[in-house]
Structure formats: C-alpha cells, structure tokens
Amino acid sequence: MSATIDTPGPALTAAGASLPSRPGLRARRRRNLQILRITVLVLLGAFFLVPLLSTFEFSIRGIGDAPRTFEAWGRIPSDATLRSAIIDSLLLAVLTSVVALALMVPTMIWVRLRLQSISRVVEFLCLLPLTIPAIVLVVGLVPVYAWVHYLAGTDSILTLFLAYVVLVLPYVYRALDTGLSAIDVRTLSEAARSLGASWFDVMVKVVVPNMASAVLNAALLCVAIVMGEFTIASLYNYVNLQVAIQQLGLSDASLSMAASLSALLFAFVLLLLLSFVGRRRDRRGKA
Amino acid sequence: MLYVGIFLIIPTLVVVVAAFLDGANRPTLANVRELGESYIAKTFWNSFWVSALSAVIGAVFGALLAYVLATGNPHGTFRQAVTSACGVLAQFGGVTLAFAFIATVGPAGLITTWLIANAGVDPFGSSLFELRGLILVYSYFEIPLMVLVFLPALDGIRPQWREATESLGGTTWDYWRSVAVPILTPPFLGALLLLFANAFSAYATAAALITQGAPIAPLQIRTAFTSEVLLGRENIGKALAFGMILVVAVVMILNSLLQKRSSRWLR
Structure with a gap:
C-alpha cells in the first residue's frame, strides 16, 4: 500500500497547458485532487496495515517482560x-x-x-x-x-x-x-x-x-x-x-x-x- | 448439475421446508412465528444495522479509494498493486481478521497498550467484542470489496462527458451534480446492497470475536445449532436460516433491478 503514488503524467500537464483560457482552474483542480489522493491513501493505508503489523508484533511478544522472540514462529511445525x-x-x-x-x-x-x-x-x-x-x-x-x-x-x-x-x-x-x-x-x-x-x-x-x-x-x-x-x-x-x-x-x-x-x-x-x-x-x- | 442439486439445492430446500415443520414433521407456523419473538427480532435488528453501517462505511471509503485509483494511471503498477491487495483483503475474514484486531485494539493490543502507557487512557475497553467493534472489523473487508465492485463503474465514466460539460460552460460542481452523480448512483446503491448482503451473511469473523452470547443472527443460528435440542424447538435454527435467506434474497433482487438501470449508461 505504501508504493509510490503515480503523479499525473506529462500528457495531463500538456492537456492542461493547451487550454490557456483557464490555466489556474486546471492547476488548482489538479492540486486539490493530489491532496485528496494522498490523504485517502495515507488514512486507508494505515487502517489496513496497522492490524497486520500488530498481529506480527503480538506474535513476537515475549511472555511477561521477556524480550521479543521468534520462538512462537518456530513452534508452528x-x-x-x-x-x-x-x-x-x-x-x-x-x-x-x-x-x-x-x-x-x-x-x-x-x-x-x-x-x-x-x-x-x-x-x-x-x-x-x-x-x-x-x-x-x-x-x-x-x-x-x-x-x-x-x-x-x-x-x-x-x-x-x-x-x-x-x-x-x-x-x-x-x-x-x-x-x-x-x-x-x-x-x-x-x-x-x-x-x-x-x-x-x-x-x-x-x-x-x-x-x-x-x-x-x-x-x-x-x-x-x-x-x-x-x-x-x-x-x-x-x-x-x-x-x-x-x-x-x-x-x-x-x-x-x-x-x-x-x-x-x-x-x-x-x-x-x-x-x-x-x-x-x-x-x-x-x- | 446433479452435484449442485445435492449439495446446494437440497440444503436450501431442507431449510425452507423444515422451517415450517415441528419436531414430529407436522406442518406448523410456530417456528416462523418464533422469528417475531423479541429476542430473535432483536438479533435480526442488530444484524441489520451492523451490516447497514459497515456497508455504508465500506461504500464511502471504498468509493473514495476507487476514485483515487480511477483518476490515476490506469496501467500503473500502483493501481495493479492496490487492486490485487483489495482482492486478497476482500476475502480476508474469519479468525485471522478477528485476531488482527484483537492484537491492535483488544485489551492487550498494540494501540491499546501504547495509549495506556503514553496517554493513560483506555478508549476501547471491551468495545471490540461488542457490536460497535464488529462494524469496525467488518469495514476491513467491506472497503476492499467496494473498490473491486465500484472501480469498473468509475472506469466507465468517459472524460468526454466532463469536457462536454466544460464546453457548455459548466463548473466542476455542475459536472458532479448533473452528470457524474446521477450516472454513478445506481451502481453505487447496487454495490451498497452487495456489501450489506456480504456483512449480513458473514459468520466466521463474528464467531471468532464473540464467543459468548449471540447478538447477531448468524450467531443465533450457532446457538440453535450447537445447543441441546429442546422439545418442539428443533427447527428454530432452520427458521432463523430461512429468515436470513429471505433477507439476502430481497437484497439480491433489488440489486439486480438496480443493475438493469445502471447498464443504461455504463457498460
């Protein structure tokens, strides 16, 4: 989920520039869209990744105050x-x-x-x-x-x-x-x-x-x-x-x-x- | 064909027929009347709003994520990665999902212990094991499912429609209000119904989280199925199952009606 975000390619920019009548509108719309995309991705990315990371953390937790250990993973087989x-x-x-x-x-x-x-x-x-x-x-x-x-x-x-x-x-x-x-x-x-x-x-x-x-x-x-x-x-x-x-x-x-x-x-x-x-x-x- | 008959049609018929039989195989309406009993009606009502809320949450966030994907590069690796991840996560349920959330916001979960250590508060308590918790946990597979279902509809929106709006002098607001939203409403509602049915029939996640009591309909079936059989009440489980079939059937019929409507603009 944390892969790179595609930025709008050069084709889009060119299309925006070819409409000189409303360049400000295009740029603003693109910036708003970019903000929305990043917010959505960060929030949902966290929602989906944190439970998985927590599971992993839980699985290597030591009993009581014991240090972290992969011992539980070794016991699976x-x-x-x-x-x-x-x-x-x-x-x-x-x-x-x-x-x-x-x-x-x-x-x-x-x-x-x-x-x-x-x-x-x-x-x-x-x-x-x-x-x-x-x-x-x-x-x-x-x-x-x-x-x-x-x-x-x-x-x-x-x-x-x-x-x-x-x-x-x-x-x-x-x-x-x-x-x-x-x-x-x-x-x-x-x-x-x-x-x-x-x-x-x-x-x-x-x-x-x-x-x-x-x-x-x-x-x-x-x-x-x-x-x-x-x-x-x-x-x-x-x-x-x-x-x-x-x-x-x-x-x-x-x-x-x-x-x-x-x-x-x-x-x-x-x-x-x-x-x-x-x-x-x-x-x-x-x- | 025969196989499907034995293992799919017969079970369904068994449920439907036995819902109307008493312990000695005499026809009766008692089982179905039992569905109106307050404790059973309560579980169906609980099931209903848990499914409805998680479907709405899943639909809204899933649609947002789908929109993000649809406005990006259609052949980019990012979109490929997210859609494959959604494919996995939409199927992800049951014990693993329940455990993941216990490890996160359960009494000894990562976030819970961190909050207690650093802020001195425990905001979750045992809410994970109540209906509120189910809504949160169900969203985990509802959002990816929404992405998978709704993305084709968003891809069906042509950029030309927006250009046409603009060349007619329309603003972004005009475009959304008069073009995009009316076209997307039927597929959105259809997806919402699908998500509702999905949450309504989910059993494994709830069973792994809630081991005591039966606040929702599938768990009530578990109780009826595993508990000692009381005289004259053998077929309550089947009546409950029949009730679930009814709900899901209504939802699916509505969904197919909506699909007919959305195919007018989107292929």
Missing part, C-alpha cells in the same frame, strides 16, 4: 494439533480443487459447445453459493451429511470437501469462464474432431491445454478458499487449520497469532502467483 490441522486442510484443498475442476471443466466446455441454451441456468446455479450464506448451508446440509457418513461409512474430516466444492463453485466458474471466452472452443474442437479425436481427447488434449492458466487460476483460488474456511468445519466440530488457530487463541496467544499470520501470508503468496499467471496470459493475448 512442531505443535501436534496445528500440524495435523495443516495437513488435513492441505488434503482438503487438493481434494476440493481436483473434484471441482473434474466436475466443472467438462460441464462448461460441453455447455459452450452443445448446450448454449442452458448456459444462463448454469451460470445462475454456479453463482448461487455467493448469495447463500455459509451458515445457512451448515443448517441445511445436516441431513445430507447424515447420508454421506452413512454411505461412506466414515465421518472423517475429509468428507468436508463435498461441501467445499459448492463453496468454490462461483470462483471456479468465473476463472474457467474467462479462460474459455479467450479461446475459440468451437473451432478447436471441430478441428480436432475432424482429425479423428474422441470427445475425451478433445477435452484433455486440445481444449484444456489451451486454457491451462485458467485451470491453474481456478485451482489456486480453491486452495486459498479451503485454507481459509472456518464456518462449516467449526460447526460440524472438525478441526481444520482455521479452527485449530482459533482454539490455540485460547491457550497460546503468540503461537496462534504467528500461525494466523502465516496462513494469511500463504494465501497472499497464492493470490500473488495467481496475478502473475493472469498477467502472463494478458501479454500473450496482446501479442
């Missing part, structure tokens, strides 16, 4: 509850993204090629989870999960991925939709079909490689969302990463602060990766 929660959350993230992609990639390609007429319905259904609060899903999923646990014969934490797939659906839909719009699916698939490829080959060997960055995008979003999920896990009494962090908050404040900040940094790195993927695609699109 060695704490048993935290470690198993991290592993469970990572497994859930992988499961969720694999299932969501396996479900959505063929559906969306198929809808685009053959079933244009129902594309609005698919869009509506996929974006629906954005509007239904997660807490409502928790209440409604109880009977569904009773069946899942009965049929699967287990109530392992990994069954949570079934609900998570629904949570990530809107994000996967949007990422894949952008990817699909950027390529000419119809021409690609017709070319492949006329060369004798099966529908399976069309999807796996032709269309998906052409939208690889969109698929990667969707997968990264899934991981970020699942690693941050709290509502469903906590109400079904499963200990995923966020629930573990919250429980730690009651017993070991420094460790929980360190863990929560590192979870955030992890999500940040993921989404940063994602924006690089997006930028590379942009450049290729322009070339």
Whole structure:
C-alpha cells in the first residue's frame, strides 16, 4: 500500500497547458485532487496495515517482560494439533480443487459447445453459493451429511470437501469462464474432431491445454478458499487449520497469532502467483 | 448439475421446508412465528444495522479509494498493486481478521497498550467484542470489496462527458451534480446492497470475536445449532436460516433491478 503514488503524467500537464483560457482552474483542480489522493491513501493505508503489523508484533511478544522472540514462529511445525490441522486442510484443498475442476471443466466446455441454451441456468446455479450464506448451508446440509457418513461409512474430516466444492463453485466458474471466452472452443474442437479425436481427447488434449492458466487460476483460488474456511468445519466440530488457530487463541496467544499470520501470508503468496499467471496470459493475448 | 442439486439445492430446500415443520414433521407456523419473538427480532435488528453501517462505511471509503485509483494511471503498477491487495483483503475474514484486531485494539493490543502507557487512557475497553467493534472489523473487508465492485463503474465514466460539460460552460460542481452523480448512483446503491448482503451473511469473523452470547443472527443460528435440542424447538435454527435467506434474497433482487438501470449508461 505504501508504493509510490503515480503523479499525473506529462500528457495531463500538456492537456492542461493547451487550454490557456483557464490555466489556474486546471492547476488548482489538479492540486486539490493530489491532496485528496494522498490523504485517502495515507488514512486507508494505515487502517489496513496497522492490524497486520500488530498481529506480527503480538506474535513476537515475549511472555511477561521477556524480550521479543521468534520462538512462537518456530513452534508452528512442531505443535501436534496445528500440524495435523495443516495437513488435513492441505488434503482438503487438493481434494476440493481436483473434484471441482473434474466436475466443472467438462460441464462448461460441453455447455459452450452443445448446450448454449442452458448456459444462463448454469451460470445462475454456479453463482448461487455467493448469495447463500455459509451458515445457512451448515443448517441445511445436516441431513445430507447424515447420508454421506452413512454411505461412506466414515465421518472423517475429509468428507468436508463435498461441501467445499459448492463453496468454490462461483470462483471456479468465473476463472474457467474467462479462460474459455479467450479461446475459440468451437473451432478447436471441430478441428480436432475432424482429425479423428474422441470427445475425451478433445477435452484433455486440445481444449484444456489451451486454457491451462485458467485451470491453474481456478485451482489456486480453491486452495486459498479451503485454507481459509472456518464456518462449516467449526460447526460440524472438525478441526481444520482455521479452527485449530482459533482454539490455540485460547491457550497460546503468540503461537496462534504467528500461525494466523502465516496462513494469511500463504494465501497472499497464492493470490500473488495467481496475478502473475493472469498477467502472463494478458501479454500473450496482446501479442 | 446433479452435484449442485445435492449439495446446494437440497440444503436450501431442507431449510425452507423444515422451517415450517415441528419436531414430529407436522406442518406448523410456530417456528416462523418464533422469528417475531423479541429476542430473535432483536438479533435480526442488530444484524441489520451492523451490516447497514459497515456497508455504508465500506461504500464511502471504498468509493473514495476507487476514485483515487480511477483518476490515476490506469496501467500503473500502483493501481495493479492496490487492486490485487483489495482482492486478497476482500476475502480476508474469519479468525485471522478477528485476531488482527484483537492484537491492535483488544485489551492487550498494540494501540491499546501504547495509549495506556503514553496517554493513560483506555478508549476501547471491551468495545471490540461488542457490536460497535464488529462494524469496525467488518469495514476491513467491506472497503476492499467496494473498490473491486465500484472501480469498473468509475472506469466507465468517459472524460468526454466532463469536457462536454466544460464546453457548455459548466463548473466542476455542475459536472458532479448533473452528470457524474446521477450516472454513478445506481451502481453505487447496487454495490451498497452487495456489501450489506456480504456483512449480513458473514459468520466466521463474528464467531471468532464473540464467543459468548449471540447478538447477531448468524450467531443465533450457532446457538440453535450447537445447543441441546429442546422439545418442539428443533427447527428454530432452520427458521432463523430461512429468515436470513429471505433477507439476502430481497437484497439480491433489488440489486439486480438496480443493475438493469445502471447498464443504461455504463457498460
């Protein structure tokens, strides 16, 4: 947030100078705008940065009057509850993204090629989870999960991925939709079909490689969302990463602060990766 | 499709149908009538104004930040950095967010301890764990969300419109009053509704901050969901969830109406 502020480029100044009738007005307006921009940026920058810095400060606070220490950060991998929660959350993230992609990639390609007429319905259904609060899903999923646990014969934490797939659906839909719009699916698939490829080959060997960055995008979003999920896990009494962090908050404040900040940094790195993927695609699109 | 059916439509139907059933699966209106009970109506009212205030705060500051971005270089690294940061922060909620604010203005927070040491006052007390605190904490993800939602609308404003106002002799005030504000009002209100729905359905942040009691609707559902089931009141949680669906549905319908209107000028 503390990056340099773009000053109005020379183009703007030139435009201002080319209107000699009201040079004072232009200059004043530009100065006012600059003051407004700096004030807004400083105030909001502080609002967003201070809580993060405080979390960091809290995580390295010594007990009592002890000096500052990174000891809590070192304990993240060695704490048993935290470690198993991290592993469970990572497994859930992988499961969720694999299932969501396996479900959505063929559906969306198929809808685009053959079933244009129902594309609005698919869009509506996929974006629906954005509007239904997660807490409502928790209440409604109880009977569904009773069946899942009965049929699967287990109530392992990994069954949570079934609900998570629904949570990530809107994000996967949007990422894949952008990817699909950027390529000419119809021409690609017709070319492949006329060369004798099966529908399976069309999807796996032709269309998906052409939208690889969109698929990667969707997968990264899934991981970020699942690693941050709290509502469903906590109400079904499963200990995923966020629930573990919250429980730690009651017993070991420094460790929980360190863990929560590192979870955030992890999500940040993921989404940063994602924006690089997006930028590379942009450049290729322009070339 | 089938998958969506099982894990999205069925839960919703379960909530809607069970809201009208009693413990022995007989149809009843008792659960829904319970929504009118004073303690439940109070939680919905609390939810309403916490969401409304945090949506207004988020919308105003988010719109300001979006304006700052829109008047800057559209391809600059600064804008890129801020929009990516907003993408992260808008998703940022739950335990991490609650902890960040506990570390800042909680009883042992950085700012609290600094103020006590240097000014001898504790202005926050336990307000972080009350509804006032929720509004502050919710703003943290509402402002970035507003930037993401409102920036496209601001980008849709053409510089030519301003030039046209000026060549017709209009002042800056005229431009804002008769051109920019009327065009931006529908997308602004739409974004406001979206922010409201977002705050209204937020659960994790509040759950991590407020561990005792249930002053807002999502937390009331938690109480109903986790507490011992009382005879004849099994479906109160579902009635509450049904109430939340109703509120969110109304907000979303209003939003889509506004969207139709704003698409007249902005694409």
